[in-house]
Amino acid sequence: MSRRQSKMYALKLLKLAEASGEVERVGEELEALASALGPELVRKLDHPAFEEREDLLRSLAERLGLSEVMKEFLGELGARRKFRLLREIVERYRRLADEVVGRVRVRSAFPLKDGTKVLVEERVRSHWGPNLMISWEVDPELLGGLVIEGRGRRIDASLKGNLERLLRRFPCRGWAWSRRRR
Structure with a gap:
């Protein structure tokens, strides 16, 4: 509700x-x-x-x-x-x-170099169109990689996202489970 x-x-x-x-x-x-x-x-x-x-x-x-x-x-x-x-x-x-403004948010774990930003911008514009506003945010919780959000889509290429997907795919019960399997 x-x-x-x-x-x-x-x-x-x-x-x-x-x-x-x-x-x-x-x-x-x-x-x-x-x-x-x-x-x-x-x-x-x-x-x-x-x-x-x-x-x-x-x-x-x-x-x-x-x-x-x-x-x-x-x-x-x-x-x-x-x-x-x-x-x-x-x-x-x-x-x-x-969505109204045409903004895409790019979050990274640490500040990106200008050359990397240009490459990411080119890729985003090639997929979502040239008339975009791209805003950059630093989110240390991502651990590494990028999260790109905009136009109703979300691309999670972060280390945190990958680890969460792995945990969902292979659920475990903490460290005790992993030690017993050895």
């Missing part, structure tokens, strides 16, 4: 952002809002007995300098007490906005 709701909210926000021509700005503001709200504050905002919700949201919107689109969205989340969905809404909005 929460997945469906978060997708619905992300789509609604994207439509508002597209209508105002602020898809990128709204995405940045949404991420800033999510990072500003800790778990304790989210619980308070979603609690039905919390009376200072509107005042708190108004001051938060002023402090973050949110656009009118985000203020409207913030009011709706507050009225329906759905702040617990915010992190998932951010992820869904990012994916949907990437």
Whole structure:
């Protein structure tokens, strides 16, 4: 249920952002809002007995300098007490906005050299078209390799992804299992 709701909210926000021509700005503001709200504050905002919700949201919107689109969205989340969905809404909005803007995200375990970036860009553009925005992110959790996401597709060529696929294919019960097999 929460997945469906978060997708619905992300789509609604994207439509508002597209209508105002602020898809990128709204995405940045949404991420800033999510990072500003800790778990304790989210619980308070979603609690039905919390009376200072509107005042708190108004001051938060002023402090973050949110656009009118985000203020409207913030009011709706507050009225329906759905702040617990915010992190998932951010992820869904990012994916949907990437498709609208034509962005492909490339994540690597460490910063890539310029020559490597050029090669990856050429390959991505040859498969997905020349009119793309490519954004680069460093994610040390990948351990090695790349993850490329965009246009509704995901290519996981990371070491972490390969290890996870191996574990799914050959499930084991920890180190004790591997020692008994020797």
